[in-house]
Amino acid sequence: MSSSAKKISIIIPTFRDWDRLSICLSALSKQTFPKSDFEIIVANNDPADEMPHGFVIPENGAVIKVAKPGSYAARNAAIVRAQGQILGFTDSDCIPESDWILNAYNYFLEHSEVSRIAGHIELFFKRDQLSPAEVFEKVYAFKQDLVAERLNSSVTGNMFAHKKVFDEVGLFNDSLFSGGDHEWARRAHANGFNIAYSERVSVKHPARYKxxxxxxxxxxxxxxxxxxxxxxxxxxxxxxxxxxxxxxxxxxxxxxxxxxxxxxxxxxxxxxxxxxxxxxxxxxxxxxxxxxxxxxx
CATH class of the missing domain: 1.10.287 (Helix Hairpins)
Incomplete structure (x- = not known):
């Protein structure tokens, strides 16, 4: 990966999830945004779990090992390394749409007053007949429009932010194993960095089945x-x-x-x-x- 600065850095924490990460990276390799303008940083949160033989990393991607447990510690390590002016976050079990990065980049260009984007998360299900857990997920899971509207926040499964926001308000609280995205969002909002929801900045995520x-x-x-x-x-x-x-x-x-x-x-x-x-x-x-x-x- 080139040492030159990038427009966007995509950050993905992972923990013993190589199979789903492979699908996520495949989707990122098909982005309509120029590969030369973005980098992918995968933060492996179990250094003892080595990358499988033959695992494919995109040419604009890299894997770093993060020993401190927790997805926020993994994200922080990637943020420190990131070269992008904009940081995009997703998870290893997410599948970004082909225009995910391009739509986020264009949204920032068209809305200069926006510092953070809460992107849409589209659930998909195992089969047509939903399990009780999937029925619940359909109503409650990943309602990013409400999260942005009511909490001025976004889950890190689909979030973009200008790097300057992290420079000013600091990194995620890596002592937390849940809720660190919302804790950070409160600090960002308190410092005047607003957020907007965009349905076009979209990733797919499997609904919990059990x-x-x-x-x-x-x-x-x-x-x-x-x-x-x-x-x-x-x-x-x-x-x-x-x-x-x-x-x-x-x-x-x-x-x-x-x-x-x-x-x-x-x-x-x-x-x-x-x-x-x-x-x-x-x-x-x-x-x-x-x-x-x-x-x-």
């Missing part, structure tokens, strides 16, 4: 929230008790916005799963208030 995957994520999110702001034991216990009440209003709002075409049974599934996952998340926060420490999810 309930166990949703539970694992909720525990990770609960731990990440607790890591960002420790609450006392009484408040954490109260949150657990409050989570027992089904979130009827919230779920109804999401169903009206994202549940088009769902059956009544599927809508009941969404409500039941959301209530259960809220309880799991709050219970994890409670455990942290009693002294539990964060681990990789």
């Amino acid at each position: 309930m166990s995957e949703l539970v694992k994520k909720s525990r990770r999110v609960g731990g990440g929230r607790a890591g960002m702001k420790r609450t006392n034991l009484c408040k954490s216990a109260a949150k657990v008790l409050w989570a027992v009440i089904p979130p009827f209003t919230e779920v109804n709002n999401y169903l009206r916005r994202y549940g088009s075409g769902m059956s009544a049974y599927q809508k009941i599934q969404v409500l039941a799963i959301k209530g259960y996952l809220d309880f799991v998340e709050r219970l994890e926060e409670f455990k942290f208030s009693t002294g539990k420490t964060a681990e990789r999810g």
Whole structure:
């Protein structure tokens, strides 16, 4: 890869996920944006897990090894190395559309007031008949329009930002195993760096198929929230008790916005799963208030 500066650096953390990373890199090799103008930095977060024999890295790509555990530590190591004026983030299980980078670059050119982009994340499913977990994901997962609108944030599965934002507000909090993207976004917003959602800056992401995957994520999110702001034991216990009440209003709002075409049974599934996952998340926060420490999810 050339040592000259690039317009864009694409950063991908990975952890024992070579098969899906290969698909992601294949999609990046087919980008309509000139290869000479962007670089790809893959941050391998398990240095002991060597790249498989015959694994193909694009000519404008590189793999670095990051020993400190956590995807935010991996991203930070790549950011320090990055040569691009713009940083683009995705994950090894994502498949960028062919015009992903070009559309992000053009969006910044056309909207000079925007410092960060929350890109669209399109779910895909194993089969036509959705599992209960997939039904829930269809309504709740990766709603980047809402994340940008309500939280001035974006998940790092599909985010672009000017490098100067990181230069000013600093790197991700690499002590966190979840929620580090939102913690960083709060700092960016507080420093006046705004964000916009773009449907055209799009990647595909597999929906979680099993309930166990949703539970694992909720525990990770609960731990990440607790890591960002420790609450006392009484408040954490109260949150657990409050989570027992089904979130009827919230779920109804999401169903009206994202549940088009769902059956009544599927809508009941969404409500039941959301209530259960809220309880799991709050219970994890409670455990942290009693002294539990964060681990990789």
